[in-house]
Amino acid sequence: MDIRFSTQVASRLGLHEAIFLGWLVHDYDHTPTKTESLINIFSFWTDEVLYQCLAGLESQKLIQVQRTTDGNCVFALNQSQLKVQFDIELQSPSNLPNTVVTDTNLKKHLQRFQSSDSLLNKKLTQLIQQNTQELIDYAISEGLAPEIASATYDKFLHYISANPDRFWNTDLISYWRFWISNSKEKNGQGSLNAAGQGKRSAIEKNNNHATSNWLEKKAQSPHQTHSTTQISRSQNSDIKKPT
Secondary structure, three states: OOOOOOHHHHHHOOHHHHHHHHHHHHOOOOOOEEHHHHHHHOOOOOHHHHHHHHHHHHHOOOEEEEEOOOOEEEEEEOHHHHHHHHOOOOOOOOOOOOOOOOOHHHHHHHHHHHOOOOHHHHHHHHHHHHHHHHHHHHHHHOOOOHHHHHHHHHHHHHHHHOOHHHHOOOOHHHHHHHHHHHHHHHOOOOOOOOOOOOHHHHHHHHHHHHHHHHHHHHHHHHHOOOOOOOOOOOOOOOOOOOO
């Protein structure tokens, strides 16, 4: 293979790591790969060097590795962590997909959405294909563990797709941020470090308060007496009639 890597990454992380990330950005086609295949690709390294490189990148959360039951691995570059930890941005070529869709649930979602021609399902298909990794990275950056972020994303897709009349014209990425705020709140991870103090609770409390007031007034209305003021013409008017 042609070795392409960022000198900035090499100076910050090391040459081995820079070479592997360069392969990930420029040459990896996002298909499940066995370890033996990696050994052949990086044959100029010893097995130990390859394993140490992979372990180091994964432990620093600079790459995400999904392992399948048949011994394959799928790799994805964690752009957000690379930016946060080292202020480095690596741009993938435009002919490669922006994200990796390998999770079984995500594949099922894609198949279901692609089988329908509805506007919402088209938006969900595009969301999964182009924004999955970005949305999960956002959830992780907000404090959710990776496995919780993935499970939350799965629930999010289920909920959105089950309410087509409500979400067909919604900015799904913005709503995901609201969803994550609510998830943090439920787990006591909100900005005030206490459940019931997040954005969702504020909205619900306001709605509940308005509803309560309305019901209270409605309950009182049959017992209220309305007095009417009769307007009568005064007999002793001070206003003189024109002559």
